[in-house]
Amino acid sequence: MHEKPGEGILKVKSILEKYPKERRYLLAILQDIQKTYNYLPREALNEVRDYLGIPLSSLYSMATFYKALSLKPKGRYVIKVCDGTACHIRGSLDIVEEIKKQLSISPGEVTKDGKFSLETVNCLGSCALAPVMVINDKYYGNLKPAMVKDILESTGD
Amino acid sequence: MKVIIDDKEFEAEYGEYILDVARRNGIHIPTLCHSDAVPGQGSCRLCIVEVYERGKNKVVVSCLYPITGEIKVYTNSEKIHRMRRNIIRLLAARAPGSEYIKKLKEEYGIPEETRFKVDEKEKCVLCGLCVKACEKLGSMAISTVNRGATKKVAPPFEEPPVDCIGCTSCAHVCPTGAIEVREYEGKRVIWNRTFELLKCTSCGRYFITREQYEYMKNRHGIDMKELLCDRCRQKSTAEKLVSLYKKLLVKKTLFQCYRLQKD
Ligand code: SF4
Ligand code: FES
Ligand code: FES
Numbered sequence: 001m002h003e004k005p006g007e008g009i010l011k012v013k014s015i016l017e018k019y020p021k022e023r024r025y026l027l028a029i030l031q032d033i034q035k036t037y038n039y040l041p042r043e044a045l046n047e048v049r050d051y052l053g054i055p056l057s058s059l060y061s062m063a064t065f066y067k068a069l070s071l072k073p074k075g076r077y078v079i080k081v082c083d084g085t086a087c088h089i090r091g092s093l094d095i096v097e098e099i100k101k102q103l104s105i106s107p108g109e110v111t112k113d114g115k116f117s118l119e120t121v122n123c124l125g126s127c128a129l130a131p132v133m134v135i136n137d138k139y140y141g142n143l144k145p146a147m148v149k150d151i152l153e154s155t156g157d
Numbered sequence: 158m159k160v161i162i163d164d165k166e167f168e169a170e171y172g173e174y175i176l177d178v179a180r181r182n183g184i185h186i187p188t189l190c191h192s193d194a195v196p197g198q199g200s201c202r203l204c205i206v207e208v209y210e211r212g213k214n215k216v217v218v219s220c221l222y223p224i225t226g227e228i229k230v231y232t233n234s235e236k237i238h239r240m241r242r243n244i245i246r247l248l249a250a251r252a253p254g255s256e257y258i259k260k261l262k263e264e265y266g267i268p269e270e271t272r273f274k275v276d277e278k279e280k281c282v283l284c285g286l287c288v289k290a291c292e293k294l295g296s297m298a299i300s301t302v303n304r305g306a307t308k309k310v311a312p313p314f315e316e317p318p319v320d321c322i323g324c325t326s327c328a329h330v331c332p333t334g335a336i337e338v339r340e341y342e343g344k345r346v347i348w349n350r351t352f353e354l355l356k357c358t359s360c361g362r363y364f365i366t367r368e369q370y371e372y373m374k375n376r377h378g379i380d381m382k383e384l385l386c387d388r389c390r391q392k393s394t395a396e397k398l399v400s401l402y403k404k405l406l407v408k409k410t411l412f413q414c415y416r417l418q419k420d
Contacts, residue, residue, distance in 0.1 A: 042314075055297035055320055060313035064302045071314075 011036055012044045016051045023054055026062060030069055039073040067121065075110045075117030077155055080134045084123030087131040091145075095131055096120060098145040102152055116152070162230045175219035175230055176204055186232050187241070187261065189248070189332045190284035191220040195293060200284045201332075202244050203261075207231040216240065242267060248282050255280040255333035280335035283308060287327035287336060295376070296320050299327060299348065317350030323366035357386035359393070 015032045019025040026048070033044050045059050063069045079099060083092045096107065099118055103111050110117040126132050129141025135155055140147070160169045162179055169178045179186050189201035199221040206219045209229040216237070219230075231237060242265050249262045250273040258280075261267075283301070287310055291299050298321035302311045312318030323345050328336040339346045343354045343363050352366035364386040385393060 055300075056313040057297050057300035057318070057320065061300035061302060065304050 009043060009047060012047045016047065021052055023052055026052060026054070026059070027066075030059075030063060030066075034069050037073075038076075039070045042071075067119070073110060073114070075115055077116050077135050079116055079118045080121045080124070081107075081118070082122075082124045082126075082130070082132045082134075083120040084127065084130075086123070086127035090130040092120070092131040094145050095133060095143050095148060098148040099152070102149055116155075158224065158227070160224050160228055160230065163232055169224045171225060172223045175206060175208075175217075175222050175224060178224065179219065179230075179232060184232060186219050188220060189257075189282065190286055192286055192290075192330050192332075195286055195289045195330060197221065198284055198286055198289065201248070201282060203241065203248070205237060205240060205244070207234050207237050241265065246270070250275050252280050252282045252333055252335070254278045255282070255335065257333050258282070280333045281310060281331075282333055282335075283310070284332065285310075286330045286332065290326045290330040294324065294326055296322055296324070296372075298322075312348050318348050321348055321350055322368035322372050323347055323350070323352035324369050324372075355384060357389050358383045359385055359389040362386055362388075 012033060015029060015036065018032075019029055029048055029052075030040060033040055033048070037044065040063055045056065045063070048054075049056050049059055063071055081087075081092055081096050081099065083096070096118075100106055103116055103118065105111055105116065105118050107118050107120050124132050124134060124139075126139065126141060129139070131143045132139060132141050133143060134140070135151070140151055158169055158171060160167050160175075160178060162175075162182070162184055165182075167178055167182050176186055176188065176191065186204050186206065188204045190198040191204060192198070199218050202218060204219045205216050206222075207230070208215055208217050208222065209231075210226060219232070245258075245261050245265050246267050249258050249267060250270045252258050253270070253275050254277060285301065288300055291297055298318040299310055299312050302309055302315070312321065325338050325345075325347060328338045328347065336347070340354070340363070343356075345352045345354055345366055352368060354363035355365050355367055355370055356362065357364050365384070370384065
């Protein structure tokens with residue numbers, strides 16, 4: 001289960017303590033924070049800035065560069081629909097459309113109950129199974145729009 | 158060492174960049190992301206030239222290509238012209254709002270863009286000079302944000318930047334005029350942050366933000382009894398020199414009188 005924001009500058013401190021005060025650990029620290037909170041809370045970024053002594057602009061630059069990091073809370077289940085070349089050609093956008101219809105969210109958004117968030121990614125390295133999507137760590141290949149509803153329903157807490 | 162640029166021979170030092178040698182000798186190579194104050198960007202590719210070195214020929218960016226052997230350079234061959242046109246076309250599709258780019262477009266006869274979707278207001282070519290300048294000056298208030306098609310330059314959280322001191326270096330170094338600065342009634346606005354301006358103690362002109370003043374005081378330990386704008390500082394230095402010179406003259410004359418008396 002993910003930490004709620006606010007519940008925890010303490011958590012950030014214990015993450016930071018694991019790392020020497022060197023800039024090269026920045027990405028690893030941000031990944032840890034992302035894992036703990038499911039996003040990068042602003043207070044946490046301020047803590048990192050103070051700990052490593054690097055400007056907020058560098059943190060923000062990195063936080064917006066990597067898809068694995070996000071500034072908004074993600075859902076408990078992150079749906080990644082591949083929109084790489086192979087998946088695109090085999091209809092990944094129809095899959096996205098179907099998910100949009102089922103959950104009423106667009107890529108980059110989270111459902112109201114915080115359960116799902118949706119994003120598109122570039123090639124998951126499983127082109128033979130195109131079109132592909134991953135929900136947390138589970139892969140679904142050879143997708144058809146008609147399969148989406150069942151998959152979402154069977155995904156539970 | 159010798160280098161031949163557009164069929165003329167010039168002297169260059171080992172390791173000197175082609176652009177510098179060309180400029181020194183009045184040969185024009187168009188540039189966008191090159192700044193003597195913040196060198197080494199090499200992102201716009203506008204300054205490409207053709208180089209013939211040891212029987213081989215290649216296209217390089219002149220602002221970053223060091224001369225280390227006998228080379229022949231062509232700054233405007235047919236190939237370069239064609240490639241540069243393409244580069245300008247892409248830059249123009251990216252930043253059609255920039256006056257400088259509009260001029261280049263005209264100069265190179267680039268037709269209106271029909272193939273790409275463009276944002277008419279966009280002026281930034283993402284060269285990164287502003288970020289580098291801000292970093293060099295020590296504020297590090299802005300950075301590149303996102304990547305790929307949505308990449309841009311912005312302050313953290315796209316809010317008025319906390320670390321900014323309102324020095325406008327970013328706006329000055331920007332080759333396309335993409336960073337807006339407004340000044341009115343003793344205020345300066347940049348990156349959506351409003352700064353209070355301080356007056357020159359000599360001429361009374363607003364010229365510096367309070368944050369810039371604090372920064373200079375802390376960083377460089379500048380004596381702040383008087384706060385002089387560039388113009389007044391130059392004037393005051395000149396005046397000091399003149400008075401020093403006068404004093405010297407007086408001394409010299411006195412000395413000569415003394416010698417005369419003695420003789
Ligand atoms: S704002 Fe200007 S200096 Fe900064 S990246 Fe864009 S074009 Fe370059
Ligand atoms: S394009 Fe989707 S897995 Fe490669
Ligand atoms: S001026 Fe040389 S790459 Fe931009």
